[in-house]
Amino acid sequence: MTTSAISTYEPLTEETAIKLAARLFPEGAILKCQEIGDGNLNYVFRVSDSKSDKGVIIKQALPYAKVVGESWPLTLKRAAIEAAALRKHSEFAAVLVPEVYGTDETLAYTIMEDLSHLTIAREGLIQGKNYPNLSAHIGEYLAQTLFHTSDFALHPFEKKRLVAEFSNPELCKITEDLIFTDPFFDHDTNNFEPELRQVVEAIWSNNALKLEAAKLKRSFVTEAEALLHGDLHTGSIFADDNQTKVIDPEFAFYGPIGFDVGLFIANLIAQGITRNGEDREAIVGHVINTWEVFEARFSQLWHSDGIEDFKDVPGYLESVLDKIFRDTLGFAGCELIRRTIGLAHVKDLDGIEEAERRIQFKKQALQLGETFIIKRSELTSIHDVTALLEEF
Numbered sequence: 001m002t003t004s005a006i007s008t009y010e011p012l013t014e015e016t017a018i019k020l021a022a023r024l025f026p027e028g029a030i031l032k033c034q035e036i037g038d039g040n041l042n043y044v045f046r047v048s049d050s051k052s053d054k055g056v057i058i059k060q061a062l063p064y065a066k067v068v069g070e071s072w073p074l075t076l077k078r079a080a081i082e083a084a085a086l087r088k089h090s091e092f093a094a095v096l097v098p099e100v101y102g103t104d105e106t107l108a109y110t111i112m113e114d115l116s117h118l119t120i121a122r123e124g125l126i127q128g129k130n131y132p133n134l135s136a137h138i139g140e141y142l143a144q145t146l147f148h149t150s151d152f153a154l155h156p157f158e159k160k161r162l163v164a165e166f167s168n169p170e171l172c173k174i175t176e177d178l179i180f181t182d183p184f185f186d187h188d189t190n191n192f193e194p195e196l197r198q199v200v201e202a203i204w205s206n207n208a209l210k211l212e213a214a215k216l217k218r219s220f221v222t223e224a225e226a227l228l229h230g231d232l233h234t235g236s237i238f239a240d241d242n243q244t245k246v247i248d249p250e251f252a253f254y255g256p257i258g259f260d261v262g263l264f265i266a267n268l269i270a271q272g273i274t275r276n277g278e279d280r281e282a283i284v285g286h287v288i289n290t291w292e293v294f295e296a297r298f299s300q301l302w303h304s305d306g307i308e309d310f311k312d313v314p315g316y317l318e319s320v321l322d323k324i325f326r327d328t329l330g331f332a333g334c335e336l337i338r339r340t341i342g343l344a345h346v347k348d349l350d351g352i353e354e355a356e357r358r359i360q361f362k363k364q365a366l367q368l369g370e371t372f373i374i375k376r377s378e379l380t381s382i383h384d385v386t387a388l389l390e391e392f
């Protein structure tokens, strides 16, 4: 749905955002607007009714990314990809994504449901919240969105049409560089504390590890298994004790299923590393439950909604799940490494004020990342994975 007559791109202002959102409010409502994004890639405006405080969100892509003080051009098409991915994923997991009210390709914005009553999961987790339903909801989201957009559920013509629709080369290139390549070499996008230099140099000279990272990158660029979210970290999830909503799929494209699962699990683990005792157990429980809910729902959908001729061949579902599990571990490993020494870090680790603890946690993140990558064909269950975290 197009909601604007403007024919060339321009960045929105609080005034123009109010004009675009007005049709979604009762006539005569007095509207106010605030830009609430973090401002690296996109604007996020909240337009709300001054009386009721009911709001809507307008997210607009900027034509450049601001990273390390520099700007580089970045396609505006990602706004249309994000809106289309939210809509496609809502076909299968409607309660787990924000509703899209409208989108405009020229101005590169999406108007969507306001989720301000929820908290970004990463922020809440850092404050010690446990979000009891987080893993059940994300396990469900992963199984529903990934199964239903795969060849196991779609006619091959529709599958290939979607692969083309969600071609997202510029955003994929960011992932290819920042997750799979740069952290494993002495590239100037890397960013780490001097106390980590020795372990980082050990990564750069670890050819066995780099070989596995190369294989994982190749999976990422070649395996069009399902429509991924593409950036499923805990900062892309709104939550409270009852509800979970996944936002920000601008990196969506057809890739390997384990990538979304692995990113989410890695971000849980980065949080788990910083916790002790019962608080740590809550995160361990989420890691296990994410996989178990994903696996159970994926298996159920395989039988109820699967169209693949081979689906009843004994052992086939198990081999598909085994492949996803190994990919999950490998991608989780890459994510742990890049969130520690690459360009974009996580606040779970960077926010630890005491330097000694922070460095220790970062070394643990790197060690777990390496182990996940190297041992991904030996680890046999999700419990083996969380046992590694519990060794610290």
Ligand code: ADP
Residues within 6 Å of the ligand: 036, 037, 038, 039, 040, 041, 042, 044, 057, 059, 098, 112, 113, 114, 115, 116, 120, 235, 236, 247, 248, 250
């Ligand atoms: P980016 O792609 O720039 O990371 P996000 O989609 O993650 O943009 O949004 C950035 C921030 O804007 C979020 O962390 C959140 O604070 C706010 N935001 C985004 N979408 C919504 C929404 N639907 N409701 C309320 N706040 C939102």
Ligand code: MG
Residues within 6 Å of the ligand: 038, 235
């Ligand atoms: Mg952000």
Ligand code: MG
Residues within 6 Å of the ligand: 235, 236, 248
């Ligand atoms: Mg984001």
Ligand code: MG
Residues within 6 Å of the ligand: 041, 231, 248, 250
């Ligand atoms: Mg984003």
